[in-house]
Amino acid sequence: MRNFFATLTVLCAIMISGAAVHAADLDAFTGQSGTLKIAGGTAHIPVMKDAAQAIMEMNSEIRITIAGGGSGVGIKQAGEGLIDIGNSGREATSQELETYGLTMIRWAIDGVSVVVNPKNSVQALSSVQLRDIFAGRLTNWQEVGGEDRPINLYTRDEASGTRNVFWTKAIGKEAIDTKANVVVSNGAMKTAVANDPYAIGYVSVGHIDETVAAVTLDGVTPSIATVKSGDYKVARGLFSLTKGEPQGLAKLFIDYLLSPSGQAIVAAKGFIPVK
Amino acid sequence: MSREDLLQKTILLCATVGSGTLVVGIFLLMLHLGWPLLISGQFFSLLLQEWRPADNLYGIYPMLLGSTVISLLALLIGLPISLGTAFATTVVAPPWLRSASLALIRYMAGIPTVVYGFVAVFFLVPFMREQITGGSGLNILSAALVLAILIAPTMVIFFVNGLSGVAKTYSLAVDALGGTPVQKLLYLLLPQAWPALTAGTVMGLGRAMGDTLISLMVAGNSIAVPGAVTDSARTLTAHIALVIAADFAGMEFMSIFSCGIVLYLFTVLFVSVIRLTSKTRND
Numbered sequence: 001m002r003n004f005f006a007t008l009t010v011l012c013a014i015m016i017s018g019a020a021v022h023a024a025d026l027d028a029f030t031g032q033s034g035t036l037k038i039a040g041g042t043a044h045i046p047v048m049k050d051a052a053q054a055i056m057e058m059n060s061e062i063r064i065t066i067a068g069g070g071s072g073v074g075i076k077q078a079g080e081g082l083i084d085i086g087n088s089g090r091e092a093t094s095q096e097l098e099t100y101g102l103t104m105i106r107w108a109i110d111g112v113s114v115v116v117n118p119k120n121s122v123q124a125l126s127s128v129q130l131r132d133i134f135a136g137r138l139t140n141w142q143e144v145g146g147e148d149r150p151i152n153l154y155t156r157d158e159a160s161g162t163r164n165v166f167w168t169k170a171i172g173k174e175a176i177d178t179k180a181n182v183v184v185s186n187g188a189m190k191t192a193v194a195n196d197p198y199a200i201g202y203v204s205v206g207h208i209d210e211t212v213a214a215v216t217l218d219g220v221t222p223s224i225a226t227v228k229s230g231d232y233k234v235a236r237g238l239f240s241l242t243k244g245e246p247q248g249l250a251k252l253f254i255d256y257l258l259s260p261s262g263q264a265i266v267a268a269k270g271f272i273p274v275k
Numbered sequence: 276m277s278r279e280d281l282l283q284k285t286i287l288l289c290a291t292v293g294s295g296t297l298v299v300g301i302f303l304l305m306l307h308l309g310w311p312l313l314i315s316g317q318f319f320s321l322l323l324q325e326w327r328p329a330d331n332l333y334g335i336y337p338m339l340l341g342s343t344v345i346s347l348l349a350l351l352i353g354l355p356i357s358l359g360t361a362f363a364t365t366v367v368a369p370p371w372l373r374s375a376s377l378a379l380i381r382y383m384a385g386i387p388t389v390v391y392g393f394v395a396v397f398f399l400v401p402f403m404r405e406q407i408t409g410g411s412g413l414n415i416l417s418a419a420l421v422l423a424i425l426i427a428p429t430m431v432i433f434f435v436n437g438l439s440g441v442a443k444t445y446s447l448a449v450d451a452l453g454g455t456p457v458q459k460l461l462y463l464l465l466p467q468a469w470p471a472l473t474a475g476t477v478m479g480l481g482r483a484m485g486d487t488l489i490s491l492m493v494a495g496n497s498i499a500v501p502g503a504v505t506d507s508a509r510t511l512t513a514h515i516a517l518v519i520a521a522d523f524a525g526m527e528f529m530s531i532f533s534c535g536i537v538l539y540l541f542t543v544l545f546v547s548v549i550r551l552t553s554k555t556r557n558d
Contacts, residue, residue, distance in 0.1 A: 152411035157517040158328050158527060175329060181413050181507050182496035184517060195401065196411055 025259040026058045028252050033061035036249040040067075040074015040087030043110060043161035044238055046269045048087070051253070051262060062249065071161075078102060078241045084250045086241045089161045102241045107257040108271040111205035111235035112166045113222035114215040115190070117197045122146040124216040130170060133200060136177030141198060153180035154192050154201035162186060166202045170217070170234045186270070205235075206270025224272050238271060302539055309532030321533050326498045326514075333530040337500045339537060341508035344501065345415055345490060346483035349422035353479055357427045358472075361434030362460050377435065384428035392492040395421045400493065408505040413495035416504045421489050426479040433478060437471020438464050473553035477546050484542055487512035511538045 038048055045066060052064035071088040078086025079100030092104055114130060116123065122144050125133070132138040133151055142148045155176050156163035167173060183189045186207045193199040194211035205222055208214050214222050217234070226232040240257070242250050256262045263273035312318045324334020364376050395417065404412030441464055449459045465472070487510075490496075495507025496517065509517075511534045518531050 150410060154411075175327075178325075178327075178499035179497050179507060181411055182498070182509065182517060184491065191396070192413075195396065196404065198404075199411065 025256060025261040026055065028255065029055055029059045029062060032059060032249060032252065034063070034249055036062065036064045036085070036253055037083040038064065038066045038085045038087065038253075039077055039083045040085075040241075041071045041089040041161065041238070042068045043089050044087040044240070047108065047238075047257070047265050047271065050265045050269070051256060054261070054265075055253070055256065064253070075100075075102070075241060078243055081243055084242065085246075085253065088239045088241060089164065089236060091237065091239065092241060101244055103243075103245055104239050104241050105246070105254050105258075106237040106239050106274055107254070107262070108238040108266040108274060109227055109235055110161070110165065110238055110271050111222055111224070111227035111232060112162055112170065112202050113205050113208055113232075113234070114166075114170065114200065114202050114217060115193050115208065115212040116200050116215055117193055118210070118213045119197045120146060120213065122215075123213050124219075127170065127172075127218050130215075130217065131172060131174050134171050134176050134180070135174045136179065147198075149198045152196055152199045153177055154189060154196075154199055155180040155182055156189065156202075157182055157184065162202065162204050165236045166234065169236070170202070204270055205272070227272055237274075302536075305532055305535045305539060309529075309536050312529060312533055318533055318536075321530060322537065325500065328527055331526070333526050335511065335514065335530065335534055335537065337498055338509050338511045338514040338534065339541075341415070341490075341494065341501055342484060342510040342512070342538070342541070344504070345418050345422065345494060345508065345510055346480060348415065348419035348504065349426060349483040350476070350480050352419060353423035353427045353430060353483075354476060356423065357430035357434055357475070357479070360427070360431050361438055362464070364431070365435055365438040366456055366459065366464070380428045380431050380435075384432060388425060388486065388488045391421050391425055392488050395489070395493045410505060411495065411507065413493060413507050414505050415494060415501060415508050418490050418494035418508075418510075419504070421493055422483045422486060425486065425489060426482045429482060430475040430479040433471055433475025434468070437468035437475070440471065441467040469553060473549055477549050480545055480549070481542055484538070484545065485512065487516055491516055 038052075045068060048066045052066060055062055056064060067083075071090050074083075074086035074088045075092050075096055076086075077083045079096065079102055086102075088104075089110070092102060096102065097104065114125065120141070122141060125144060129138065129144050133144070134153060134155075136153075138144060139151055140148065141151055153176070156166075167176065181192070183192050183201070186203045189201045189203050190207055190209075190212055193201045193203075200215075203212070205214075205224060205227055208222075216222075217232070220226055220232045222232045222234070227235045240254055242254070245251075246254050257266070258275060260275075263275050266273045306313070309318070312321065321334050322339065323336050324332050325337060326332065326334055360376070360380070364373055364380075368376065399417055399421065400412035402412070403414065403417050404410065408414055408416060445463055445467065446459065449463050454462075490510040491513040494510060494513065496509040496513055497507035498509060499506070501508040515531045515534050518527050
């Protein structure tokens with residue numbers, strides 16, 4: 001089953017991705033050949049796909065497969081040597097790192113911002129208010145200083161990495177009200193909030209534009225700058241893990257992710273580059 | 276029988292058997308994939324539980340209810356509209372209006388679902404939110420209204436074919452007896468065209484039940500058990516679309532096979548019920 005999905009993912013990668021070839025950063029792959037297996041966190045896939053596409057286009061002797069599975073799967077399979085690179089949207093625990101002898105490389109930062117409609121007068125909340133709103137305890141905008149209208153909650157499906165980081169770091173794993181509307185992607189969330197004056201939701205910082213208003217949380221406005229400085233806490237690194245020090249193709253691939261072209265892909269996919 | 280005849284017959288037979296086998300095959304495949312759930316006895320508890328993955332609850336009861344309510348409500352709204360349109364088109368309307376409206380209806384049947392979805396998101400949903408239901412406007416009623424429009428052309432086409440198939444002589448006889456158009460509809464056309472009306476209704480319900488995009492875009496997808504038509508709700512189809520991204524090895528992913536099986540069985544059940552009741556009506 002997993003093999004099937006892996007193949008499917010790669011096929012999609014080959015078909016969908018645009019060509020973004022920066023020749024110089026790809027030079028290291030000249031004369032290389034072999035297979036590189038990548039699996040794990042799904043948030044990483046857009047960047048992985050574009051990077052793999054660029055590499056495979058430059059050197060057809062290299063075959064890169066990308067599968068999902070989730071952060072846990074990425075750490076576990078990398079540790080057991082089933083794959084060359086495991087992706088994770090959370091830091092591997094010290095126990096995981098020790099047991100498997102893993103090396104963890106962070107190549108992007110993903111911040112998650114609470115968003116409301118630009119017409120909403122409430123554009124700053126405390127984390128306590130935010131938690132109460134998403135738990136369904138505060139149900140009217142009036143209770144947080146806005147209009148006398150019910151609050152319309154928007155959330156993401158359980159497989160969403162964005163939801164995971166929001167849930168863990170913004171609302172302290174408080175159960176989200178089951179009555180919340182559920183949307184399928186960061187893009188769909190933006191459309192929903194942009195169309196509903198009484199909405200509240202959350203998107204990856206890279207997705208924020210003038211159609212939605214980012215909510216200042218405990219006095220900190222989420223932006224690429226505040227996430228970078230560490231002042232805005234609802235953020236996470238995107239990690240890749242290898243068993244032991246990265247070697248061969250895995251090392252070249254990770255070096256490419258950290259190169260200017262790799263970091264350009266990171267930025268183009270709405271994440272924050274680390275270099 | 277000439278060789279050519281034999282060839283033609285074989286090709287046609289293959290096509291029929293092929294598509295029939297495919298339908299059964301799909302069901303068997305879903306049964307196979309959902310088998311671990313079925314034998315562990317979790318399948319039936321899934322039908323009654325709620326969906327709270329954080330508490331290890333993977334039930335599909337809210338979606339089951341959502342799918343049923345949205346599709347039946349859509350049929351309830353769509354059926355009278357379609358029947359009225361079909362009757363007006365075949366009996367009441369002058370010939371030029373008849374061909375114009377038929378052309379329009381056939382065109383409507385070809386509009387992609389996503390177009391209806393977009394129009395609903397930008398016009399119907401804000402209207403619902405501001406004027407009628409309050410809340411976010413993403414709810415069962417909005418989805419059912421859009422679905423009613425979506426399934427109406429299919430039903431109208433079936434109904435028009437059925438109503439036009441009624442023998443002209445009967446129609447003339449009703450006119451000669453001084454019957455009003457309404458009497459003609461109730462006592463002649465409806466009983467005569469019954470099989471086509473049933474077929475159209477089954478098609479409409481099937482489309483409403485199977486549609487994914489409209490409910491995904493307009494129904495709100497909340498996992499709470501819906502209590503009113505103004506509540507946000509999730510259908511089985513939307514649920515599958517939302518959960519398919521989950522970990523392949525996880526229980527979340529496994530549970531969507533139960534959605535598939537249930538969706539299949541429900542469609543079969545609805546279709547059978549309509550077929551059976553229409554048979555008794557015919558006899």
